[in-house]
Amino acid sequence: MIRASTTLITGLLSALTLFSHPVAANKLEAQPAGPTTVVWSRTDFAPFFILEGQYANQGISDQIIRLFSRKISGFNHKPTVMSLKRMLRNAQSANPICHVALLKTPERETFIDYSQPIMQNYGNGIVTTEQGLSKFGLTPDSISQIHLEDYVGRPLTISIHDGRAYEPHINDVISQWKTQPESIFQVKTGLKDHERLVHLLVNGRLDGMIARPEEVEYSKQQFGINAPLFFIPIADTPTLSLGHVGCSKGDWNKPLMAEINRLIAEDPEVRQTINAAYRQWLPEHLRQHYDLIKNLSFSPPDHSR
Template identity: 45%
Template sequence: MTRFNTFLLSSAKACCLLTSLCLLTSAQVQAERTLPQVTWSRTDFAPYFIVQGPYENQGISDKVIQLLISQIPSYQHQAIVMTLPRMLNDAQQGKPICHASLLKTQAREAFIEYSDPVMINYANGIITSAAGLQKFGMSPETITDIDLASLRGKPLSIMVYQGRSYAPHIDQIIAEDRRTDNSIFRVKSGTSEHDRLIRQLFAKRLDGFMGRPEEAYFDSVSHHIRQKLYLIGLTGQPRTSVTRIGCTKGSWNDDLLKEINRLVKTKTMRQAINKAYINWLPEQLRGSYVMDQAIHFAPDTLVFNQQ
């Protein structure tokens, strides 16, 4: 065989290989296009979703999404950073979108279908500084639960997140006070504004913001805060709450929610969620938190130690 014939033979093999690779790639692309799509909303809600900084993508709900994507290949997944109001608006419009950490509310149930409970969370309170405690008539040694409604009309400035549900009782107080001319609540909208909020708190331009103990811990760690943050508990609400995965209502999610409900009950998933949540809890709460109790979903069995 001549050198020229050998070259032609080698070229023919290369062409066949290239054609096979192109066909395989085309088939894979076509298969992906035929899979039902789901968008996972990642809102600016650390430490559940950490959308920037050294701990980016290491949030509690970030881990949940990553695990679900790896275990549910029958859907084409994409995770997008957006505001919670945008996520809820997309769901109202019928777009195939899910959120991995939603409280169930009556208003949302009109257009959101929920998974079985995914995790137990400690209750919301008012996160503040030592100077902020004084505005609430407290000191680090005298912190006690407070009735949120009793604060109405006082010269206070408390930040709340647009579209976020804290608890039905708390949501109602906020909504009623927001309709007054001298509301104590200010609304945070948009994403990537948390750094500014912390600066406002320590500059005494803000007296506190609504959040959970894990949010206060994340702020302390991620912002290297030397001053302590404190959590004032609120009366009239359970000590803990249950969060779920919420997806747009519709037949598109039938198989997805069935698979999610199966996975969140597996030992592997429970341990992963447990680890992710405990990593962001203040140290004094880690020993008392047992995620396995979440399988039975008895949220009032947990005791919230105020520190």
């Protein structure tokens, strides 16, 4: 009986000590939430994101992420390399994630909030050399849009990327003609193939590539090729498209989106950085045109990449 009472008293004293000790009590208090960590996805899509080589981290979107990370407080900014598929999967799961220069599609808008447009960039067209221009009846001083369907039966070789979604009209022409016995379209499948085809293009063994002009110009600079390239717009497709910052939906992104939109509208350093970063990767003959349109209001229609 005495031993039981002693045990009970000892237990009560231990409990009183636990709850009266200031350090132990503090451990039970709820800790304040820290800043939200926002993942900035970096996908393998040069020159928007450049993941390796002599121009690593100098991509268009790479530079914009660094600028936003420096100017936007209240968040932990975490650039992370991943595929676009993984980025979209994280956004669908409502994880705090953003992507710079993401084009709008109706499907993406169901789980992604978009900023105001941050840039306008050229759509897909035919990238070729001065020799290749002549195959389309053009010269460096007379470049104008062409109707792709007018050339499908001619002795031309045009490279396209397997599985890539182009603008709807280009997709329609390709799907109708790429399996024909005398198709002008040559299908490429990967990055190594892309490097080979750029060399074929500048060596006159390929007449053109359907691509964005900055993609092929980046490859030219990356591989140390000096020959100038030219961009031929394709009729019935948008010449320009809009890029946005896209972030997964949720209350977490409201202060971030508000600050991004404010910087886009008010901060001249943001506009200057975006324009210079994009212009760097354009073929020389397009830079003058871009200088004329870069500060115009954003009005061209959106389309998916």
